[in-house]
Amino acid sequence: xxxxxxxxxxxxxxxxxxxxxxxxxxxxxxxxxxxxxxxxxxxxxxxxxxxxxxxxxxxxxxxxxxxxxxxxxxxxxxxxxxxxxxxxxxxxxxxxxxxxxxxxxxxxxxxxxxxxxxxxxxxxxxxxxxxxxxxxxxxxxxxxxxxxxxxxxxxxxxxxxxxxxxxxxxxxxxxxxxxxxxxxxxxxxxxxxxxxxxxxxxxxxxxxxxxxxxxxxxxxxxxxxxxxxxxxxxxxxxxx
Numbered sequence: 055x056x057x058x059x060x061x062x063x064x065x066x067x068x069x070x071x072x073x074x075x076x077x078x079x080x081x082x083x084x085x086x087x088x089x090x091x092x093x094x095x096x097x098x099x100x101x102x103x104x105x106x107x108x109x110x111x112x113x114x115x116x117x118x119x120x121x122x123x124x125x126x127x128x129x130x131x132x133x134x135x136x137x138x139x140x141x142x143x144x145x146x147x148x149x150x151x152x153x154x155x156x157x158x159x160x161x162x163x164x165x166x167x168x169x170x171x172x173x174x175x176x177x178x179x180x181x182x183x184x185x186x187x188x189x190x191x192x193x194x195x196x197x198x199x200x201x202x203x204x205x206x207x208x209x210x211x212x213x214x215x216x217x218x219x220x221x222x223x224x225x226x227x228x229x230x231x232x233x234x235x236x237x238x239x240x241x242x243x244x245x246x247x248x249x250x251x252x253x254x255x256x257x258x259x260x261x262x263x264x265x266x267x268x269x270x271x272x273x274x275x276x277x278x279x280x281x282x283x284x285x286x287x288x289x290x291x292x293x294x
Contacts, residue, residue: 087115220269
């Protein structure tokens with residue numbers, strides 16, 4: 055399997071291209087702010103043909119390049135219905151203006167073909183299967199995409215802004231909920247095998263095992279307590 059990722063734009067949002075191998079069809083995950091050029095360079099480098107864009111949630115730092123990327127390759131975009139409005143109205147999703155100079159660089163709106171994700175769905179794209187889990191907390195329509203273990207890679211979780219190395223996504227924007235975030239961590243992340251590689255929306259990759267042992271928020275959920283049982287201060291939360 056080929057997974058090629060790069061941080062894009064003002065928020066350093068990780069965009070991923072996933073394919074069975076070089077020279078084959080691929081899926082693009084979260085083409086955010088100023089990601090279009092990086093997508094094209096990665097497609098060319100690995101001789102890939104995109105068949106779909108899939109989105110972990112609707113914040114502008116994850117969807118800003120959806121329209122140009124989908125338009126250039128005539129492919130659909132998949133998003134959870136509760137976050138779909140954010141593609142056309144990003145300021146409403148943030149509860150504030152994101153800044154006129156930056157807005158001038160963004161393509162606001164939906165691509166021609168938008169399809170909606172559902173909890174528990176199995177997306178079969180480019181010869182691969184992505185298991186969808188609804189994971190509200192950062193936004194109402196946040197989802198993760200999980201891929202099973204294969205001959206050459208361990209299981210992989212594309213966690214969006216649910217789980218980061220050492221932290222979790224922020225919950226103070228419209229649609230966010232700390233209580234929902236903890237429930238999503240418990241339902242989506244804790245059951246996974248420790249070997250699962252976590253590729254998140256921001257920052258470096260990690261594993262479920264590492265986060266189970268060190269992430270104060272995941273430790274809190276695992277312990278079923280209102281505070282990290284180690285007594286350590288919670289790590290700052292991330293994401294837009």
